[in-house]
Amino acid sequence: EEEEEGWCYQLYPGHIPTSPLQKALLAAGSALMALRDPYRHDMVAVLGETTGCLALPNLRDKMKHHPEGYRILQERPCIRLSTLDMTKLRGLPDGALGREYVRFLEDNKVSPDTRMPPKFVDDEELAYVIQRYREVHDLMHTLLGMPTNMLGEVVVKWFEAVQTGLPMCVLGAVFGPVRLSTRKLQVLATELVPWAIRSGRNASCVLNVYYEQRWEQPVESLREEIGIFPPP
Amino acid sequence: AAGLCAYRVLLLRCGGALRTLRGCVRGLAAGPETHFGFQTVTEEERRDKIYQVFESVAKKYDVMNDSMSLGIHRVWKDILMHKMNPSPGTMLLDVAGGTGDIAFRFINYVRSVRERQLQRKLKHHQNLSWQEIAESYREDKLRSHGDSQVVVCDINREMLKVGKQKAQHLGYSEGLSWVLGNAEELPFDDDKFDVYTIAFGIRNVTRIDLALQEAYRVLKPGGRFLCLEFSHVSNPLLSRLYDLYSFQVIPVLGEVIAGDWKSYQYLVESIRRFPPQEELKAMIEDAGFLKVDYQNLNWGIVAIHSGFKL
Numbered sequence A: 001e002e003e004e005e006g007w008c009y010q011l012y013p014g015h016i017p018t019s020p021l022q023k024a025l026l027a028a029g030s031a032l033m034a035l036r037d038p039y040r041h042d043m044v045a046v047l048g049e050t051t052g053c054l055a056l057p058n059l060r061d062k063m064k065h066h067p068e069g070y071r072i073l074q075e076r077p078c079i080r081l082s083t084l085d086m087t088k089l090r091g092l093p094d095g096a097l098g099r100e101y102v103r104f105l106e107d108n109k110v111s112p113d114t115r116m117p118p119k120f121v122d123d124e125e126l127a128y129v130i131q132r133y134r135e136v137h138d139l140m141h142t143l144l145g146m147p148t149n150m151l152g153e154v155v156v157k158w159f160e161a162v163q164t165g166l167p168m169c170v171l172g173a174v175f176g177p178v179r180l181s182t183r184k185l186q187v188l189a190t191e192l193v194p195w196a197i198r199s200g201r202n203a204s205c206v207l208n209v210y211y212e213q214r215w216e217q218p219v220e221s222l223r224e225e226i227g228i229f230p231p232p
Numbered sequence B: 001a002a003g004l005c006a007y008r009v010l011l012l013r014c015g016g017a018l019r020t021l022r023g024c025v026r027g028l029a030a031g032p033e034t035h036f037g038f039q040t041v042t043e044e045e046r047r048d049k050i051y052q053v054f055e056s057v058a059k060k061y062d063v064m065n066d067s068m069s070l071g072i073h074r075v076w077k078d079i080l081m082h083k084m085n086p087s088p089g090t091m092l093l094d095v096a097g098g099t100g101d102i103a104f105r106f107i108n109y110v111r112s113v114r115e116r117q118l119q120r121k122l123k124h125h126q127n128l129s130w131q132e133i134a135e136s137y138r139e140d141k142l143r144s145h146g147d148s149q150v151v152v153c154d155i156n157r158e159m160l161k162v163g164k165q166k167a168q169h170l171g172y173s174e175g176l177s178w179v180l181g182n183a184e185e186l187p188f189d190d191d192k193f194d195v196y197t198i199a200f201g202i203r204n205v206t207r208i209d210l211a212l213q214e215a216y217r218v219l220k221p222g223g224r225f226l227c228l229e230f231s232h233v234s235n236p237l238l239s240r241l242y243d244l245y246s247f248q249v250i251p252v253l254g255e256v257i258a259g260d261w262k263s264y265q266y267l268v269e270s271i272r273r274f275p276p277q278e279e280l281k282a283m284i285e286d287a288g289f290l291k292v293d294y295q296n297l298n299w300g301i302v303a304i305h306s307g308f309k310l
Helices: A002-008 A020-036 A041-051 A055-064 A065-077 A086-091 A097-107 A126-142 A148-164 A167-179 A183-200 A219-226 B002-026 B041-071 B072-084 B101-125 B130-136 B157-170 B208-217 B236-258 B261-273 B276-284
Strands: B033-036 B039-042 B089-097 B149-154 B175-178 B193-199 B218-232 B292-297 B302-308
Touching: A020 A041, A020 A167, A020 B072, A020 B236, A041 A126, A041 B236, A055 A126, A065 A126, A065 B276, A086 A097, A097 A126, A097 A183, A097 A219, A097 B101, A126 A148, A126 A167, A148 A167, A148 A183, A167 B236, B033 B041, B033 B175, B041 B157, B041 B236, B041 B261, B072 B101, B072 B218, B072 B292, B089 B101, B089 B208, B101 B149, B101 B157, B101 B193, B101 B276, B130 B175, B149 B157, B193 B208, B208 B218, B208 B276, B218 B276, B236 B261, B276 B292, B276 B302
Parallel strands: B089 B149, B089 B193, B149 B175, B193 B218
Antiparallel strands: B033 B039, B218 B302, B292 B302
16 A cells, blocks of 8 residues: 555655556666666666665665764765865865865766766655765765776776665676776776775775765775775 | 556546645636646646657657557558548648658658659650650659648657758658648648648647647648547457556656656656547537548557548
8 A cells, every 4th residue: 555655646856656567667678778878877777776676775774773874864965066165175185085086076077966866766765875875976986996987887886786785786797897898807807896896895884974074084094994995 | 457557546546636736726827727648737838848748759759659659650650641642732731740750751652653653654655646745845844743742840849850850861852841830820821731630749739629720721622631649449458458558668668768757658648638539520520620530540549530621
């Protein structure tokens, strides 16, 4: 009965209620489309939402049982260009999280505002969790020191797969390398992936870090605190 | 299937509750009420929303049509053309003709009819005397499509843009023109066209009665009105399967292929809201058309309505 009501009402702006059959079709369709055209970020997002029904509650509980994560769930911070003070971040010393994050955004010409808002998650809190995961993704790149090319994305996906257990990350990690050259694959298999997995396993949950309150903290110190091994 | 029916009933019931609430709040707000899919909106809002839908889908319109109907929409449009059976020299107005599917088919059709005519003429000429052949040169040189003309009229700039690009790409130029216009208020004089078509467009018109009146106005006496549109399936089993496919698969296709769930949700809802065959027939008769009839295609999934201005 609760499920039916969920189908009926919009739980948050942008929410599209879907039936189980629709979710299954969406998952299959988005997976195929994302494989065919890796630049369809919206398909990767849809895949994440439709397959995250087990992993997302897991993540939410991890956050709830951690003091910093709990605060994040309560306060619901969002990383957006409008909420970031770019000048202040740029003014921070080299090596500080804020400074490196801005450098990452500028080097790779990306913006935190291009993240897809969640549509197919049928729980408002879980919708926030997946949104937070998406917003934190760029910070993952910064912490892991990985660029936004195919290789870098795959490495981050391996890390995230271990950390979050989201099927979308697992699929991305496994199928992403299909489009890489043999040389890159070698580097991936011998150095990067093992390091990503070890770090992912060792690190505490990355969603439990209130990044917005740690811009001044040096990246290395944050890495140590979370438990990410230095990149190769 | 039962679960799904419950889902839709619930959707309608919730829609009903929301409608009453919205109605109270809206109260004396702008304009008469109408529907946008399963929502209730004012006429102006509906026009705006529909404009946005087609602006958004224009680039992927043809791909989506093929995906949703598994290519069958091409057959439906071919059947419409065969029913029309235009002869060279026909003036066609294709309303809501956006990406040009009907217009291109029309041009192909009259071209092939013309070619056959010319071949017959050539064969006949084999038996003429030298004098008769010389005389025939004085006759007007007829163009390959035989003076046939098609005007594509659409309210949406994006759809027309896509249509023009297609025409250029496929090599259609002669006898084809593109006009931005509203079906409810056509920018043409009275008694101008031999045939008026509206394929999968009348469903999106807010005042169907006005569009039908305009159709009557711009047609020449003796002219024919043809409407190709989604209609109602009466067979209960087929209807259930069709609903299942419409509501479960089509919005998903919209999201996956075009990144646009909402427009395709609107599409399937608008089909359910559109008047069934007999009701549309009555509306066409009300506009003054005679000999109004309809032909079901695929058990009523689609219907072609026809009427004459006599």
